[in-house]
Amino acid sequence: MIQVKNVTKDFTIYKKDSGFKGAVKGLFVRKKEIIKAVNDISFEIKKGEIIGYIGANGAGKSTTIKMMTGVLTPSSGEITVSGLIPHENRIENAKHIGVVFGQRTQLWWDLPLEETFTILKEIYNVPDDAYKERLDYLVNLLDIQAFIKQPVRTLSLGQRMRADLAAAMLHSPDILYLDEPTIGLDVLVKEKIRFAIKDLNEKYKVTVILTTHDMSDIQELATRIMIIEKGVIIYDGSKEDINKRFGNNRMLELKIENLSETLLQEVSVMCHKKDKKSIVIHEDVVLRITFNQDRLAVADILGFVMSQCKVLDFKLRDQDIEDIAKRLYAGGIHEEVV
Amino acid sequence: MRYLRIYKIFLKQYLKTLMEYRSDFLIGMLSFFIVQSSNLIFLTLIFKRIPNLNGWTFEEVLFIYGFSQIPRGLDHLFTDNLWLLANEYVRSGSFDKYLLRPINPLFHLIAERFQPDAFGEMIVGLSIFGYAYHLLNLSFTGIQWLLLIIAVLSGSLIYTSIKLAAGSIALWTKRSQHVLFIIYQLSDFASYPLTIFSTFVRMILLIVVPFAFVAFVPASVFLDKPYIPLGILTGAIVAFVMWFISYNFIWKRGLQVYESTGN
Numbered sequence: 001m002i003q004v005k006n007v008t009k010d011f012t013i014y015k016k017d018s019g020f021k022g023a024v025k026g027l028f029v030r031k032k033e034i035i036k037a038v039n040d041i042s043f044e045i046k047k048g049e050i051i052g053y054i055g056a057n058g059a060g061k062s063t064t065i066k067m068m069t070g071v072l073t074p075s076s077g078e079i080t081v082s083g084l085i086p087h088e089n090r091i092e093n094a095k096h097i098g099v100v101f102g103q104r105t106q107l108w109w110d111l112p113l114e115e116t117f118t119i120l121k122e123i124y125n126v127p128d129d130a131y132k133e134r135l136d137y138l139v140n141l142l143d144i145q146a147f148i149k150q151p152v153r154t155l156s157l158g159q160r161m162r163a164d165l166a167a168a169m170l171h172s173p174d175i176l177y178l179d180e181p182t183i184g185l186d187v188l189v190k191e192k193i194r195f196a197i198k199d200l201n202e203k204y205k206v207t208v209i210l211t212t213h214d215m216s217d218i219q220e221l222a223t224r225i226m227i228i229e230k231g232v233i234i235y236d237g238s239k240e241d242i243n244k245r246f247g248n249n250r251m252l253e254l255k256i257e258n259l260s261e262t263l264l265q266e267v268s269v270m271c272h273k274k275d276k277k278s279i280v281i282h283e284d285v286v287l288r289i290t291f292n293q294d295r296l297a298v299a300d301i302l303g304f305v306m307s308q309c310k311v312l313d314f315k316l317r318d319q320d321i322e323d324i325a326k327r328l329y330a331g332g333i334h335e336e337v338v
Numbered sequence: 339m340r341y342l343r344i345y346k347i348f349l350k351q352y353l354k355t356l357m358e359y360r361s362d363f364l365i366g367m368l369s370f371f372i373v374q375s376s377n378l379i380f381l382t383l384i385f386k387r388i389p390n391l392n393g394w395t396f397e398e399v400l401f402i403y404g405f406s407q408i409p410r411g412l413d414h415l416f417t418d419n420l421w422l423l424a425n426e427y428v429r430s431g432s433f434d435k436y437l438l439r440p441i442n443p444l445f446h447l448i449a450e451r452f453q454p455d456a457f458g459e460m461i462v463g464l465s466i467f468g469y470a471y472h473l474l475n476l477s478f479t480g481i482q483w484l485l486l487i488i489a490v491l492s493g494s495l496i497y498t499s500i501k502l503a504a505g506s507i508a509l510w511t512k513r514s515q516h517v518l519f520i521i522y523q524l525s526d527f528a529s530y531p532l533t534i535f536s537t538f539v540r541m542i543l544l545i546v547v548p549f550a551f552v553a554f555v556p557a558s559v560f561l562d563k564p565y566i567p568l569g570i571l572t573g574a575i576v577a578f579v580m581w582f583i584s585y586n587f588i589w590k591r592g593l594q595v596y597e598s599t600g601n
Contacts, residue, residue, distance in 0.1 A: 011597060062598075070437060071596070071598055073595075087594075090437055094438055106438070111351055118347070123441055
C-alpha cells in the first residue's frame with residue numbers, strides 16, 4: 001500500500017551568530033548548512049497495519065509523514081502511496097488519506113463543528129447517504145454529540161482532538177496518518193482516541209501510521225514498530241522482537257539497608273566484569289541495575305549483593321518499549337545495537 | 339461547478355462568523371471611508387492651487403482615481419487571504435492543511451476568506467467614478483461599458499497576480515509580508531496619471547510591477563487620451579501573462595520547495 005524507497009530529505013539552514021551583532025552580520029554573510037532530516041530510508045507498509053513510528057524530537061518522524069502525505073517533496077528517493085506519488089498527485093492522494101497533526105488543528109477556528117463537517121463533506125465530495133452513515137458512526141465512536149454545535153475555538157483540547165480525528169475520517173480514507181494524536185491529553189480521552197483508532201482499523205481495515213511519545217499508545221495499538229534516529233530507521237519490526245534488537249535487557253531494583261559507597265563500588269565492579277554496558281545507579285536506599293541477561297544472570301547479582309548486606313525488597317523488570325525509548329531519547333542507542 | 343458550490347459554502351460560513359465579529363466589520367468599513375476621504379481632500383486641495391496637472395484636469399484625475407479603486411476593491415474582496423499567506427500561514431505551519439485536501443490549494447486558500455471591508459473601496463470608487471463621469475459629460479456606448487468591465491477584471495487580475503507572486507515568496511522565506519506590503523504600496527501610484535511621474539517610476543509601473551494597467555492605461559482610453567495604443571487589450575494581455583507567471587512559476591514552484599515547520 002505504501003512504498004518508501006531510499007528517501008532523503010535535505011533542509012538548508014542558515015547559521016547566524018548570536019546577539020545583535022550576529023544578526024546584523026547574518027544579513028550579509030550566512031553560513032549555509034545542509035541537514036538530512038531523513039537520510040535514505042526505505043520501508044513498505046501493508047494494508048491494515050498499525051505502525052508505531054517513534055523517535056526523539058527532531059529525529060525525522062514528522063518529515064517522513066509530511067512526505068508520505070505529499071506536503072513535502074523528497075530531495076531524493078521514491079514514495080508511492082496506493083500507486084500514486086503523493087507530492088505529484090496531491091489532490092488525488094488527499095482523497096484517500098486522513099491526517100491529524102496533534103499540535104495544530106485542521107478545523108476552522110470560528111465555525112461550529114457541525115458546519116465544519118458539512119464543509120468537509122463538500123470538499124471531499126462525500127455522497128449524502130454515505131456522509132450521514134459515516135457521521136453517525138464517528139459521532140458515536142468519539143462521543144462528539146455533546147459539543148457538535150460549539151465553535152471549534154471553544155472546545156477543550158480533548159474535544160478538539162476527537163473532532164480532528166472525526167474530521168480526518170469523514171471521507172472514509174484507507175490510510176490515516178496521526179502525528180502525536182494524544183499529546184497533552186488526559187488518560188480518559190487518550191483511551192477514547194485509542195479505542196477509536198482500533199475500531200477504525202478493525203472494522204474498516206484502515207492503515208494507520210502513528211507517531212507518538214506516549215509508549216502506551218504504541219503498546220496498545222501498534223502491530224509493528226519503526227524507530228527513527230537522526231534521520232535513519234534503526235528498527236523496523238514487531239513489538240516482541242524489539243528486545244532482541246536492542247539487547248535483552250532487564251532491570252533489577254533492590255532496596256538495601258545501609259547502602260554504602262563501598263558496596264556500590266563493589267557491585268558496580270562485579271557487574272561490569274561480566275556486562276560492560278550494565279548500568280548501576282542508586283537513589284537513597286534503592287539500587288538500580290540495568291543489565292543484559294544474556295551476559296549477566298540475575299542470580300549472580302542477587303547472590304553477590306545478599307552476601308554483602310541485607311536486602312529489604314527487590315523487583316525485577318523486563319525492558320519495555322518505554323525503556324528503549326528513554327535510552328533512545330537520551331541518545332546513543334545506535335552504538336548499543338547488537 | 340463543485341468549486342462554485344464549495345465557494346458558496348465558505349462564503350455562507352464566513353458571513354456567519356462575520357456577524358459574530360460585527361463591530362470589527364464596522365470599524366473596518368469606517369477606516370476605509372476615512373482613508374478614502376482624506377485622499378479626496380488631498381486631491382481637491384492640490385487642484386485648488388494647480389488646476390491642471392501635467393495636462394490632466396481635476397475631473398480627469400478624479401475619473402482615474404475613482405476607476406482605480408474598483409479593481410483594487412474587487413481583488414481585495416476575494417483574495418485577502420494572500421496577506422495571511424505572506425504573514426503567518428507558512429511560518430506557523432498552518433499552510434500544511436491546504437496541501438492535504440483534495441482541492442486546488444490556491445482555491446482553498448482564497449475561498450477561505452472574504453473581505454467585506456473592500457466594499458468600502460468599491461463604493462467610494464464607484465461614487466467618484468460616477469461623479470467624474472457626470473462632470474466630464476461622458477456618455478459611454480454599450481461597447482465602452484463592456485470594455486470597462488474587461489478593464490476592471492484585468493485590473494483585478496493584475497492585483498491578484500502581484501499579490502500572489504509576493505505572497506508566494508513566503509514559501510521560500512517563511513514570511514514575505516514586508517515584500518508584499520512594499521509592492522502593494524506601489525499601487526497607490528496607479529491612482530494618478532502616470533505622466534506625472536519620472537521615467538524610472540513609469541517603467542517600473544509599466545513593466546516590473548504593472549500597476550499602470552490597473553487604472554491609468556484603461557482610464558486614458560476612456561478619456562480619449564490613450565497613453566498607449568490598444569490599452570484595454572494590452573491590459574488584458576498583461577493581466578494574463580502576470581497571472582501565468584505568478585501561478586506557474588512562483589506559486590507552484592513555491593509549493594515544491596515548501597518546507598513546512600517542525601512540531
